[in-house]
Amino acid sequence: MTQPTVAWTRVSRPTSAAVLGAQSGPGQTAPMERPKDRPNRGRTRPAWLSRSVINVVLLIAVAYALLPQVWLVMASTKDLHDLFGTNGFAPGAGFNLDENLRYLFQAQDGIYLRWLGNTVLYAGGGALAASLLCVMAGYAFDKLEVPGREALFGLVLVGVMIPSTALALPTYLLASKVGLANTFLGVFIPGLVFPFGVYLARIFSAAYVPDAVIGASRVDGAGEMRTFWSVAFPMMRPGFVTILLFQFTAIWNSFFLPLIMLSDTRLYPVNLGLYVWNTTAMSQGRPEDYLLAITGSLVAIVPLILLFLTLQRFWRAGMTAGAID
């Protein structure tokens, strides 16, 4: 991310006539390399856009994003007395993380691990299946001549516009009609529907899978399924991972649907479980549940961080690919 920014500052700075005159050497060749469609060609960059100002703004944004995490780490290492007795961003008098973790994993017969497992199933399994469906659908929308294709795709786009929270209640009512309320499938199946993923997959298919290759594959005698699996799918793999990550975080963060769908504690995803602990700490005078909610939150973000670190390059590629189209 940083490199393009630097290149851009080098390129655009000499565009002001004054700077252009003052500079010599390599700077002068820069304007020629500048893409023709730069919107701010020939315009002076205002002072408030200078690099140090931008850096300060970025630093503030980073601090803003990281402060809650710092608080979380600090709070997880405190006992109940320190939690209410010391500053949130300062360490407590004692180091209690190991104690808190032990308490977390033992509370209510170790239900926290089960919640984590549930979340992995809901988010991991759901995102895998959803991404596969998305890639297949996107590919079909892009490459196959299906009657009414654009109308159907329009319908998918309408789906993108509807927030999933708004659909939670109707989904629940439907699920209870077919007996899926308060079951694993009741939360799992809605996670398979991901219209934005279909939209992304179509773009990926158009960008990564040349029509000629598909044509060649057909000429060589491969059927539609074989063409998809052996030729198109490997080419779309970065797109697949991007969609997977998007949907994984969406399900991981999904709250309202599990809240109304599930009443059996053993089926809860981890965020719902943490929410229950947090409300009981607050409204029931069970302050020890604060520690559960806090330590549980810390543990719950670890898998997400790992996932992002390991799949980072796909993630980044996916983000920028979206920007090109």
Add this chain to the structure above:
Amino acid sequence: MNWRKGAAVAVAIGTAALLAACGTNNGGAGAAAQSSPQQASGEIVFWSFLKGSDAVAAAFEKTHPGIKVKFETQAGGPDYYTKLSNAVKSGAVPDVAVAEYTRLPEIVSLGGAQDLTPAAGALVEKTFPEPIRQLVTLGGKTWGVPRDAAPMLYYYRKDFFAAHGLTPATTWDEFRALAAKVVKADRKARAAAYLSGDANLLTDLSWQAGAHWFGTDGDAWTVNVDDAASKKVVNYWQGLAKDHLVGTFPTYADEFWQGVQSNKVVGYVCASWCAGGLQATVPGQTGKWAVAELPSWDGKPASAMWGGSSFIIPKGAKNAAAAQTFINWITTDPTGIAAWYGSGTSSMYPASPELLPVAKKSFNTKFFGGQDIFEVGTRSYTAVTGGWTWGPAMSVTDKALLDRIGKIQAGSLGDALAGVDAETTKALQSRGLNVRG
């Protein structure tokens, strides 16, 4: 669709059985259901967010071998009621659900609860005093069986008060003076907390002051949120908060407890059940706290209730007979009530005065220096201002109040009550209820 029909039949049979039990016992239906638990059997699903619910379910199973209780913990707060009403809509309901008095009329008016009059009406009539009965009775029918009452109390730091020669106030005028003295004695200390994120405090203090926000007039509801008593109360508290005589906190949660732990909160208004939370959260202050009755406006004892729970059978419950047996046991049976105190930390005040000894025996008052807090609770309970009814759209009323009480710096909260009144009235009308006055 077959199972749906089956369920409907089961409910019909269950109801018929209850009605039959009622018929043969001539008025003593509730007592009959309570004393002959072998009549009901099967599995019931039990929703609750109350502390000790799991222990109560387990204790019930031990004494009632024919009935299996499947307990499902719920998150408390407004989300719970949303979930419950959705469950009723979908038909996937629990057999027993907790319902705070505050929200009971709303559940009933949305058609979410079964009429318990035939099975438990006599029991409720016999067991509970009038102010509590009133909270579970609507249109002459009994919709829930009360568990606990929640008389309001004033919690204060005995050591701080003694060190500075202070005593709890008996009138709200005195309380303002007391609050000023506390600030004078210790610049950081406050004698009470104003909650900007919890509507209960102001609502209940309005109740104490004699307000009647809701009532019924024939077949219509009356709404009167912005009456003189309520205006007086909210303006008084806004004044205290503005003059920094009381601390301001969103709720009685982390930030508040930090204040308690660092000796900045030396007094606060809460209900009987808060005692358990207090001693669990700041065990380091054992022996330093005491409770007193609330100050009143005219010096005569007056109180109100903050919270308090009852149990209902949601509409569509599949095993209503067993559910009724369960509800009666956990609310009126001494063994059942004792189970709530199992963990030794609950300080709830039982709604049935006969069960008070059970509560006293179970709660260790060491934290309060051995003070008989239930005795103070009883004085507060008997002083609860009568005639209070919760509205049939408290979710809206609560939200409307919450939207306004945070803005203590701008304008008069007393005037803001008119807005709460209007929003509530509109909500009632849009739900097809008649509103008069």
